[in-house]
Amino acid sequence: MSGSALAVLITLGPLLVAGGFVLGRRTAPHGRTSDVGTPVEHATFETLHTASLAAPPLRAGLTEESARKAARRLRSLLGTDALCLTDRERVLAWDGTGDHHGARVMERIGALLESGRGTAFADACDDLDCPQRWAVAAPLTVDHRVLGTLVAYAPRESAVLARAVGEVARWVSVQLELAELDRSRTRLIEAEIRALRAQISPHFLFNSLAAIASFVRTDPARARELLLEFADFTRYSFRSHGDFTTLADELHSIDQYLALVRARFGERLSVTLQIAPEVLPVAMPFLCLQPLVENAVKHGLEGADATASRITISALDAGAEAEVVIEDDGVGMEPDRLRRILRGEGGASTGIGLLNVDERLRQVYGDAYGLVIETGVGAGMKITVRVPKYRAGVHGS
Known part of the structure; x- marks a missing residue:
């Protein structure tokens, strides 16, 4: 040679x-x-x-x-x-x-x-x-x-x-x-998903089971329905295969999560969905949206003075991209605090879901695809997620 x-x-x-x-x-x-x-x-x-x-x-x-x-x-x-x-x-x-x-x-x-x-x-x-x-x-x-x-x-x-x-x-x-x-990349992604799973609050799980139990005597059919939602939600959240999923599967898991939240808060929670069918097959990182919706619920309903909350979730066609917007009318956040969270300075648990999702989006798609967050104290929060419709190596499973 x-x-x-x-x-x-x-x-x-x-x-x-x-x-x-x-x-x-x-x-x-x-x-x-x-x-x-x-x-x-x-x-x-x-x-x-x-x-x-x-x-x-x-x-x-x-x-x-x-x-x-x-x-x-x-x-x-x-x-x-x-x-x-x-x-x-x-x-x-x-x-x-x-x-x-x-x-x-x-x-x-x-x-x-x-x-x-x-x-x-x-x-x-x-x-x-x-x-x-x-x-x-x-x-x-x-x-x-x-x-x-x-x-x-x-x-x-x-x-x-x-x-x-x-x-x-x-x-x-x-x-x-x-x-x-x-x-190394695979191990990092697995660690991040484990962190997100750990972020699913034990209080949410216990409260969901308590809400289900409350319907066992008064409305057995509703209890059975909620129990199935709970089983499907936990099965999806703790699945052991695939770094990616589809927007359809992620939204279905969110719907199950919100059904369990409604069982606890009833009419205090109002959710509006606007979904374009053509973006449902788009692939995205697993457990990418659920932490953002959980953040909206927490800011909207779990504040000391919260009496009711409205959450709007839209998934729209934006040309070569799918754009998902999650907006709440809750307590919001001071912008400087948000910036510290996204720099990893928010403490051991504060904002871990936002930081984790932001980092994963940037790793997969590049810095141009990090979370876009608009917020202010008392002004609610609006989170925008953009993902390319097609990206080599990214496939829903």
């Missing part, structure tokens, strides 16, 4: 994986297809194509399965007779001839795992027909931690192969680092 091809691999490989390029042929004028022109161009495109095939398994991290799927592509990329991938304890995958060498690989790379520096070593065996006589190993690192190694075998020493192994190992390390970032 030429040095120029390797340079293109390191620079453009991840972009090709993300963009899904089809390599090996190009379009000539007037729509005709032709073979890649020069041998150098052909070798470069073949290198990039092979790298794009090796990357997806590695994005799952360094496991036995991902190593097995990637090893053949990586060996083809290096043009060597045999290749193995290891973690810090064992050989994960061997591709090519001479797999009996795998029994002593870990002994040969012990120093590399500690130092993080590549190494080459003679590795002749008693089998005179075995072509593998020399090997070069390079570390696979993430955040300065050596996770494992890439080891390539050859019949003789080769400075070109030694350099190529180092370059490919660095490229593999980039894929593993992206996998680690994916896992």
Whole structure:
């Protein structure tokens, strides 16, 4: 493999994986297809194509399965007779001839795992027909931690192969680092959802059950209906799959929540809904709206002097976006206090729902999609949520 091809691999490989390029042929004028022109161009495109095939398994991290799927592509990329991938304890995958060498690989790379520096070593065996006589190993690192190694075998020493192994190992390390970032993002989202679930007030749950119990003797049918609403609401709120949901499912959960609130407050709570059917399938982060409605109820009904509250919820088509507005006529909030909450300075529990939802929207869609909140002391609160109708990687479940 030429040095120029390797340079293109390191620079453009991840972009090709993300963009899904089809390599090996190009379009000539007037729509005709032709073979890649020069041998150098052909070798470069073949290198990039092979790298794009090796990357997806590695994005799952360094496991036995991902190593097995990637090893053949990586060996083809290096043009060597045999290749193995290891973690810090064992050989994960061997591709090519001479797999009996795998029994002593870990002994040969012990120093590399500690130092993080590549190494080459003679590795002749008693089998005179075995072509593998020399090997070069390079570390696979993430955040300065050596996770494992890439080891390539050859019949003789080769400075070109030694350099190529180092370059490919660095490229593999980039894929593993992206996998680690994916896992970190998933853990963060799960932690945020756990925080939102913890925010569902135990007092709300107890009060809902008490309200249901109050109807058992006087209106058994209403009690059964509310009990089903309570079961569906808790089942949705504590579900264990999917980072995203649909606007329809989120609004359905809110309707169940409000039914339970009405059972407690009766006519003191008035809710107006304005929903455009065309936005119901739009995907959005799970438990994104319910904390905002709970905030509206709290500000509207649970103040010391609150006698009645009106909440308006609208979900409208705004071109390329869906716009959800939740508005209450409650006690409102001092704007400086709101700004402190959205900076994470509101205390351990104050405003955790607002902060959590705002951060999640920004993480998924970008800073332009954070919460827009209008409020003032005694002026109620109006919260606007905008989400793109279509976003790659965002799917309701």
